[in-house]
Every structure is written in structure tokens, then in C-alpha cells.
Amino acid sequence: MVDKKKMFADLLLNWWDKNKRDFPWRRMNDSYSILIAEMLLRKTTAQQVAGIYIKFLEKYPDPIALSEAEEDELNELLRPLGMEYKRAELLKKFGREVRDLYDGKIPAELQQLLKLPGVGMYAANAVLCFAFSEDVPLLDTNFIRVINRVFGVESQKPRARNDNKMWKFAKSLIPQNKGKYFNLAILDFAALICTAKKPECSECPVRSVCEYYKEKEK
Template sequence: MVRVDREARKAIAEKLVKWYEIKGRQFSWRKEGLEPYHILIAEMMLQKTRAEMVERVYRDFLGKYPNPQTLAAATVEEIASCLKPLGLYNRRARWMKVISETLVSRYQAKLPKEKKDLMDLPGIGAYIVHAILCFAYDKPVPLVDVNVARVLGRVASIEVSGDIRRNRKLHKVAAELVPKKKFKEFNWALVDLGALVCTSKNPKHHDCPIASFCKFAAIEKLKNKCKKI
């Protein structure tokens, strides 16, 4: 692991936010002023699913189930029918049904604001909890999914394998990088960078706004130079 100093962290955050403002993807769940419930539904749909596919389903789903009460009143079969294009629809539908019922019965149909209460909700883990805290409740917390783990692992020379949820070094770097301002854009930038530029195969170093800070990019550049000799 290579330590990223304070100045580098600041520069990385600034470059990522600037890149996102120009090249970041725009989705319905990234708009300002959304209800926390809307963020929850988006994040549950996004698990193991491409964002472009979720976009097609998300708006219609919220049109039919605009709040926890309407979702709790639906059957699992009705919910699953709406989720079929995403795959894993029966599993998603069961958890959406359970979590909406929990919100209605325990929290007056509202998502709690405290992390410990969110973690107690059925069917969601730390990533979705952090997404709700960040995008719904304006908390500067890190988000680490597979794409983000790949980006941070390459930048800081961290071995990324196995369960990324248990990778303390990775989460430490992620927490250190999150800026106090524009943290939403920063988190979206990392997600998009991993999806569009810092891909698992053939990463586009020339398009990466933080390539100059990336240990992996530096090694790849050196390898390419050696091949030409």
C-alpha cells in the first residue's frame, strides 16, 4: 500500500469532481431533491446490474410504487413483475417487500437518518447504507463497490481480492479521499471512472484524470516503454 498524502488527496478529489462535471453519467437517481426512499430503490436495483438497464425500469417502478406504503401493500409477485428486466427479480422483490413493511411499521414510512438504524434494516448492507447517508442525508461518507475498489486499489497499490467489504486498507483510503464539499459528485465520479475508464481490462490511462497519481498507470507506462526498447 502506498500512502496518499494530504495534498495528493485534495488534488485527486478536485480532478475527479471536475471530470465528473464534464464527463459523468446522468441518471434519474442522481438528481437533487429526491426522497430517501427513491435513493433506496435505485441502490437496490443497481446491485449487480448495469446503471443503463436500471434507468429503464426505475422511473416506471416509482410511478407505480412512489412510497413505502404503496410498495408494502403490493404482493411479491407484483413487485417482481416490474423488476423482471433487471434479473434477480424474485430476490429483489422479496427484500423490497420486507424493507418497505419495516419502514411502515417501525419508522412511519420514512428512512431513518442514523447509520446504526439503517444497518438494522433487512436486505441492505454497508454500501447501500452509505449511499443513503451520502445522497439522501448529505453525509461525506465513502462508497466502495467493485468498480471503486479497482480504482482505489490501482491508485494506492492495494491488493484487491476476495470480499472487498473486509479490506480495511481499501476502506481507509476511501475514507481519507472523500472531500467535505462536493462529496456526492466525488463518489459518482469514482463509480463512473471505474465503469468507463479504469476498467478491469484495457484501462484507458490517457482518459483518466488521476493517472498522474496512479501507481498502476505508472507501472503500465514503464512496461510499455520497456517493450519499445
């Protein structure tokens, strides 16, 4: 399994080198900008978030500015993403808590991050990975799908995203000191090749190590 994990990571990163997508939040490396991207990206598309992300950071450049946001203005800015009232409420709450609990600075410790409104394991790990270069996984339904297909590893829990076993397995796939690139590669690979409905197996760079492909070809 160790060799297979290494082969998978090598093939994936090699593919990603030539196929990476670009989004404005991928050029950011500060915790606030990273968390805002993760919060905005929920239940909407990357294209929609790309349309407002820079404007958002210019208007609300830090948690304190966000905590003081005028509700109408914030709602208006968030409208293209949908659910703007809910999003605005959560973002303001997040800004207020960072201001009150951490003096306006995003903490760098997992348990503290997890206490913030709207910040779950995925978003907290995104901060640790992209701002602090930690080799932690960003496990979502897409990453889980890739793990299921390539390694045949499945969760027995009703929600695989809450299964420690899956988080541990995902972490074990990350090559040392390459967490940032590996996580971005998985995101792009799951969006472009190993898609939910119609995986592009014939063009897939990791098919030589994929269990799903092996079964399909029998």
C-alpha cells in the same frame, strides 16, 4: 500522501465536470428513492434499471405502498432486471420493516439503516451521502480497483469490501463537503476510464498521480 490525495480528487472532479453521466436516480434526493435505486441496481445494469425506475416509484411511492404491493404486479415490473421473485420478496420485506419499525419513514442514522433487509454499508452510505450530504464513501469493487491502481493500497482481507481499512482510506479521499460529487465522479470514472479489463490510461485525467501507470511506463 495528503497532497497526492488532494491532487487526485481535484483532477477527478475536474474531469467529471465535463463527463458526468445522467441517470434518473441521480436527480433524486429523498432516502426512499435512493435506497430503491441501490436495491434495484444490484446484479443488473444501470440501463435496465433506468427502464423501470420511474415506473417503480410511481407505482410504489413510499415504503408503505411497497409493503402492500401485489406480488404478481411487483414481479412483472421487476422482470426486466432478472431474479424478479427474489427481488420482490426482499423489497416487500424492506417495505414492511420500514413500516413496522420506523412508522413508514426511512431512518437517517447508519445503525438503523443497516438493520433494514437488503441494506448494507454501501446502500446505507448512499442514503447518508445523497439525502443528507454526508462525506461518506461508496466503496464497491470499482472504487477498490481505483484505489489499488492509483495509490497502490491493497486489502489483506479475503473480501476488500469488508475491510475497515479500505473504507477508512476511501473516506480520506473525499474533499470536505463534496462527498456527493466525489462518489458520483468515482462511479463514472471507474465505468468509463479506469475499467476492470482495459483501463484507458492514455486518456486518463489522473495518470500523473497513478502508481499503476508509473509502473507500466517504466
